[in-house]
Amino acid sequence: MATTDVPGANGKLSEQLDAVVIRFCGDSGDGMQLAGTQFTNVSAVFGNDVSTLPDFPAEIRAPAGTLGGVSGFQICFSSSDIFTPGDEVDTLVAMNPAALKTNVADLKRGGTLIVNEDAFEKSNLSKAGYESNPLDDEESLAAYQVQKVPMTSLTRDAVAELGLSPREAERCKNFFAMGLVYWLYQRDATPTEEWVKTKFAKKPELVDANLKALHAGYNYGITTEAITVHYRVDPADLPPGNYRKVTGNEALAFGFVTAAKLAGKQLFYGGYPITPASDILHELSKLKNFDVVTFQAEDEIAAITSVVGASYAGDLAITASSGPGIALKGEGMGLAAIMELPLVVVDVQRGGPSTGLPTKTEQSDLYMCMFGRNGDCPMPLVAPASPADCFEMAQEALRIAVEFMTPVLLLSDGYIANGAEPWKIPDISSLKPIKVSHENKQGDEPFMPYLRDEKKARPWVVPGTPGCEHRVGGLEKSDVTGNVNYSPENHQFMTTLRAEKIAGIADFIPEQTVEGPESGDLLVISWGGTYGAVRTAVKQSVQEGLSVAHAHIRYLNPFPKNLGDLIKQYKKVLIPELNTGQLRMIIRGTYLADAVGLNKVQGKPFLISEVKEKIREMIDEK
Amino acid sequence: MSVDVPLPVLSPKDFASDQEIRWCPRCGDYSILAQMKKVLPTLGIPKEKFVFVSGIGCSSRFPYYMDTYGMHSIHGRAPAVATGVKLANPELQVWVITGDGDSLSIGGNHFMHVLRRNVDLKVILFNNQIYGLTKGQYSPTSPMGTKTKSTPFGSVDRPLNPLSVAIGARATFAARSVDVDIKHLCSVLERAAKHKGSAFVEVYQDCNVFNSGAFEFASKKGKKEENVIYLEHGKPLIFGKERDKGIRLNSHDQPEVVELGKGVTEDDLLFHDEKSEDMNLAFLLASMRHPEMPEPMGVFRCVEHPTYNEAVYDQVASATERNGEGDLEELFNTGDTWTV
Numbered sequence: 001m002a003t004t005d006v007p008g009a010n011g012k013l014s015e016q017l018d019a020v021v022i023r024f025c026g027d028s029g030d031g032m033q034l035a036g037t038q039f040t041n042v043s044a045v046f047g048n049d050v051s052t053l054p055d056f057p058a059e060i061r062a063p064a065g066t067l068g069g070v071s072g073f074q075i076c077f078s079s080s081d082i083f084t085p086g087d088e089v090d091t092l093v094a095m096n097p098a099a100l101k102t103n104v105a106d107l108k109r110g111g112t113l114i115v116n117e118d119a120f121e122k123s124n125l126s127k128a129g130y131e132s133n134p135l136d137d138e139e140s141l142a143a144y145q146v147q148k149v150p151m152t153s154l155t156r157d158a159v160a161e162l163g164l165s166p167r168e169a170e171r172c173k174n175f176f177a178m179g180l181v182y183w184l185y186q187r188d189a190t191p192t193e194e195w196v197k198t199k200f201a202k203k204p205e206l207v208d209a210n211l212k213a214l215h216a217g218y219n220y221g222i223t224t225e226a227i228t229v230h231y232r233v234d235p236a237d238l239p240p241g242n243y244r245k246v247t248g249n250e251a252l253a254f255g256f257v258t259a260a261k262l263a264g265k266q267l268f269y270g271g272y273p274i275t276p277a278s279d280i281l282h283e284l285s286k287l288k289n290f291d292v293v294t295f296q297a298e299d300e301i302a303a304i305t306s307v308v309g310a311s312y313a314g315d316l317a318i319t320a321s322s323g324p325g326i327a328l329k330g331e332g333m334g335l336a337a338i339m340e341l342p343l344v345v346v347d348v349q350r351g352g353p354s355t356g357l358p359t360k361t362e363q364s365d366l367y368m369c370m371f372g373r374n375g376d377c378p379m380p381l382v383a384p385a386s387p388a389d390c391f392e393m394a395q396e397a398l399r400i401a402v403e404f405m406t407p408v409l410l411l412s413d414g415y416i417a418n419g420a421e422p423w424k425i426p427d428i429s430s431l432k433p434i435k436v437s438h439e440n441k442q443g444d445e446p447f448m449p450y451l452r453d454e455k456k457a458r459p460w461v462v463p464g465t466p467g468c469e470h471r472v473g474g475l476e477k478s479d480v481t482g483n484v485n486y487s488p489e490n491h492q493f494m495t496t497l498r499a500e501k502i503a504g505i506a507d508f509i510p511e512q513t514v515e516g517p518e519s520g521d522l523l524v525i526s527w528g529g530t531y532g533a534v535r536t537a538v539k540q541s542v543q544e545g546l547s548v549a550h551a552h553i554r555y556l557n558p559f560p561k562n563l564g565d566l567i568k569q570y571k572k573v574l575i576p577e578l579n580t581g582q583l584r585m586i587i588r589g590t591y592l593a594d595a596v597g598l599n600k601v602q603g604k605p606f607l608i609s610e611v612k613e614k615i616r617e618m619i620d621e622k
Numbered sequence: 623m624s625v626d627v628p629l630p631v632l633s634p635k636d637f638a639s640d641q642e643i644r645w646c647p648r649c650g651d652y653s654i655l656a657q658m659k660k661v662l663p664t665l666g667i668p669k670e671k672f673v674f675v676s677g678i679g680c681s682s683r684f685p686y687y688m689d690t691y692g693m694h695s696i697h698g699r700a701p702a703v704a705t706g707v708k709l710a711n712p713e714l715q716v717w718v719i720t721g722d723g724d725s726l727s728i729g730g731n732h733f734m735h736v737l738r739r740n741v742d743l744k745v746i747l748f749n750n751q752i753y754g755l756t757k758g759q760y761s762p763t764s765p766m767g768t769k770t771k772s773t774p775f776g777s778v779d780r781p782l783n784p785l786s787v788a789i790g791a792r793a794t795f796a797a798r799s800v801d802v803d804i805k806h807l808c809s810v811l812e813r814a815a816k817h818k819g820s821a822f823v824e825v826y827q828d829c830n831v832f833n834s835g836a837f838e839f840a841s842k843k844g845k846k847e848e849n850v851i852y853l854e855h856g857k858p859l860i861f862g863k864e865r866d867k868g869i870r871l872n873s874h875d876q877p878e879v880v881e882l883g884k885g886v887t888e889d890d891l892l893f894h895d896e897k898s899e900d901m902n903l904a905f906l907l908a909s910m911r912h913p914e915m916p917e918p919m920g921v922f923r924c925v926e927h928p929t930y931n932e933a934v935y936d937q938v939a940s941a942t943e944r945n946g947e948g949d950l951e952e953l954f955n956t957g958d959t960w961t962v
Contacts, residue, residue: 045960191958244959258950268710288941290948293709293934298735302702305695309675309706312693313714335696425954463691463714466670471685473694483641484686
């Protein structure tokens with residue numbers, strides 16, 4: 001099925017747009033994540049820049065039709081660079097009343113609202129808390145171009161000849177919705193058709209049904225008189241190269257596997273399933289032919305301690321979890337820190353405390369990761385800025401771990417983990433190598449497990465190496481010999497030494513850069529997944545003539561060496577965070593800078609407009 | 623690579639580290655350490671291939687006193703650490719040293735899972751029925767009514783039977799010995815070392831400071847003969863100084879003590895079968911507790927199953943055979959890609 005790109009074809013107008021935001025929403029069984037992912041794929045393959053925001057309920061299957069069970073997937077696709085899935089929605093596809101109710105507020109005035117009219121019947125309306133059918137109330141939806149499409153019955157009719165059960169037939173309605181939206185935005189459905197054929201290869205009747213539903217939706221767009229315009233968004237002008245779409249979790253898995261390959265080492269992953277980190281385990285489990293060993297442990301503590309064991313035995317070892325799981329891993333991280341063993345712990349942050357908001361994003365584990373271990377236990381912290389950046393930061397984390405013989409924390413978040421964007425496939429030969437050296441016995445001198453190199457790193461010996469037998473452990477050790485030593489002076493010495501080793505990493509990481517003027521009225525500092533919204537807000541503010549710059553920090557401990565001086569170049573500092581001000585406290589404490597916060601803890605990413613508004617407010621109040 | 627090079631002949635001294643041993647005088651741990659140093663040189667494994675991993679507690683200082691690779695880890699987690707070591711490097715012989723508090727309280731979870739997975743590790747549980755390092759609180763194996771600092775009126779906890787737990791987790795090797803029963807302990811450690819798969823050994827260990835004599839019934843000459851049955855595969859369960867008593871199943875299939883002679887012959891007794899896939903016999907033996915019954919010593923169960931570490935590497939190998947050695951370029955370019 002090729003798109004018709006002739007203005008006036010079938011009497012329809014084709015309108016050119018720069019960027020579009022679409023949100024698919026429906027019941028968690030309606031296949032909205034699939035619809036969104038497929039739309040993202042076809043847009044990416046077409047050459048648009050894309051950014052996505054999946055949003056799912058915490059329950060696997062909340063009662064069908066209820067507000068708690070609404071699942072959504074938002075995608076922004078554009079003919080220029082974009083950094084967020086967008087603030088306002090241009091086209092909202094709502095598969096039932098609950099989806100409409102929970103999402104319509106984000107649809108912009110004049111936007112297109114496509115609803116599955118069949119789902120707006122009595123029981124669904126009452127489950128969503130509607131007293132009357134909003135589709136009959138012209139006033140409530142007057143601000144939008146409403147397309148009432150009986151998707152369930154049209155889908156049923158489209159697949160009627162295949163002899164599916166009514167239930168199976170109706171399940172294809174997400175493909176009908178996709179087809180309609182594909183027509184609306186002139187998408188080539190070929191990648192989705194190929195995907196369906198592969199995915200359901202063993203169930204040919206489902207291949208037929210889904211393709212028929214997809215085509216029916218597309219044809220409905222062509223023939224219906226209700227929709228008179230469709231839209232075109234040209235490919236984006238991205239740097240030349242080969243691209244694919246990645247989510248943050250995929251990119252982390254790719255980054256770790258790449259680092260292991262570069263280092264010529266086996267990768268060991270010990271993990272325990274937890275939202276939203278599980279996909280890292282899933283991705284790595286598929287890659288056993290890359291010399292990857294994955295271990296699904298019995299709990300989070302076994303996950304981290306197995307990783308400690310694997311690191312001791314010489315593997316590049318990693319674990320990933322989310323807030324509550326990281327809390328459980330604290331003691332294991334402390335063990336790795338005092339034994340000075342290299343490993344990486346990924347925290348895909350979500351709303352807390354405790355179980356909190358398991359499927360929603362937040363940045364509130366910074367304090368826990370910076371400070372949350374017993375004793376004086378600094379650990380390096382890095383934080384990717386976007387899904388694609390996870391590829392590089394995964395390698396950076398492992399590089400720091402092995403070069404400095406230390407556990408390293410990598411802070412991702414739900415938004416980065418599940419969000420997707422185009423990733424320029426790297427030239428493997430251009431990647432920075434990761435050097436690993438394992439100590440071997442030289443001469444007759446006894447082996448000293450805590451003898452240090454110029455980076456204050458101790459040797460990494462693989463058990464099985466003759467003559468280097470040694471013991472490590474959680475009890476305080478003497479430097480050089482590694483013998484147990486409780487003396488007060490020794491503990492002070494070793495505590496300082498470990499802290500200096502971590503602080504010294506600052507000499508081996510890039511200096512902090514800014515986007516925008518090198519001095520001025522306002523510096524906006526961000527970290528992690530807020531990168532896109534903050535970057536766009538600052539860019540737009542600069543275009544509006546404001547004196548504002550943006551520093552996005554990817555190395556959180558230690559900070560880049562020049563950060564303190566850099567902050568002093570601006571009159572004011574704003575730190576937007578999806579927490580109540582954790583980086584702000586650390587920046588204030590470290591640099592005595594009078595930083596102001598913009599803080600949101602709603603389980604949702606920043607809107608560009610929220611950040612822009614705050615920038616304007618701070619500059620205006622001088 | 624490993625052929626042709628003759629292995630150095632090792633002695634117990636080769637396994638002694640230069641660290642001062644800081645257990646209390648007359649602690650049962652000394653004997654276990656000594657037997658371990660005796661057994662390891664007999665295995666034909668180079669010294670650098672041994673790794674000792676422990677948790678927290680008196681017994682868990684053990685790795686410091688062995689001149690092998692070792693890790694004194696954190697409370698209860700040694701089985702998980704050791705799983706990581708073994709998976710990263712399956713050529714190592716990995717021993718887990720743990721106590722009753724370490725592996726049955728805080729580490730109960732890992733204890734159970736390492737055994738059910740059949741990771742090729744040797745788990746030695748020093749059971750002294752007390753918390754020694756924290757100075758004398760009751761442990762998960764202390765009998766009900768045990769009076770300690772935290773249970774001045776006697777503990778009301780029902781104790782756990784380590785062997786029952788291990789057999790319940792389908793340990794492929796489960797055994798018991800006593801710290802001072804030197805020959806027996808040596809033979810059990812040796813069999814554990816040679817077992818392919820998780821080997822679990824409970825050692826009755828005397829804490830002469832906080833729980834002195836708890837196992838006198840099983841260790842003291844003159845007493846133990848009447849209180850202990852030494853298990854031998856294929857042999858009837860006979861005990862007693864005069865070897866005149868045995869164990870028979872009664873009409874409810876429960877074990878009972880009978881005297882030999884007077885109409886009861888060896889053939890009427892229960893015969894030990896450590897290789898039985900059925901776990902009933904091992905459970906039944908584990909349920910025999912002093913003072914109601916003589917307690918079995920030796921190997922309760924020894925069966926061979928594929929190990930977890932082998933299974934993990936079999937998957938790595940078959941995935942590599944199926945898909946070829948991982949190629950990053952190919953990986954990155956799978957699925958929908960496009961060129962700008």
